[in-house]
Amino acid sequence: MALSLPPSGEAGEDRYAPLAEINVTPMVDVMLVLLVIFMVTAPLLTVGVPLDLPKSQAAQLTEPKKPIIISLNRNGEVFIGEERINGDELEPRLAQLAAEDPSRIVYVRSDRTNTYAQVMDTLGLVNHAGFLKVSLIAEAAAPR
Numbered sequence: 001m002a003l004s005l006p007p008s009g010e011a012g013e014d015r016y017a018p019l020a021e022i023n024v025t026p027m028v029d030v031m032l033v034l035l036v037i038f039m040v041t042a043p044l045l046t047v048g049v050p051l052d053l054p055k056s057q058a059a060q061l062t063e064p065k066k067p068i069i070i071s072l073n074r075n076g077e078v079f080i081g082e083e084r085i086n087g088d089e090l091e092p093r094l095a096q097l098a099a100e101d102p103s104r105i106v107y108v109r110s111d112r113t114n115t116y117a118q119v120m121d122t123l124g125l126v127n128h129a130g131f132l133k134v135s136l137i138a139e140a141a142a143p144r
Contacts, residue, residue, distance in 0.1 A: 069107045095130065108134060
């Protein structure tokens, strides 16, 4: 007894033919469900605990202003930020800035070749202008 197979390509063929297409529909369904979940839960994450807060007469906190940076280069020139200032204009300019906001921080930078007296003169002008918060800036030394 022999079994005969129909030649390939005939109409009655019931052979398995692999499908080489990727079905993306399940992936799209999962992504849409995740999108809906994130859209619903995102506003709930930022709410926090509901409270009935008391009223206060205290002043509101303001964001700190940008600090004033005074630089002394090796030629004795003085800069406020990037702007070059003549020595006799420094104190009136600092007084004007202090009148606007005396709580601003002033950073003083100086070239290493400048003398202690030059730095102290500048610090005295900053203090005389009305600033209370003054800091010196230096580079960090290399670890030994």
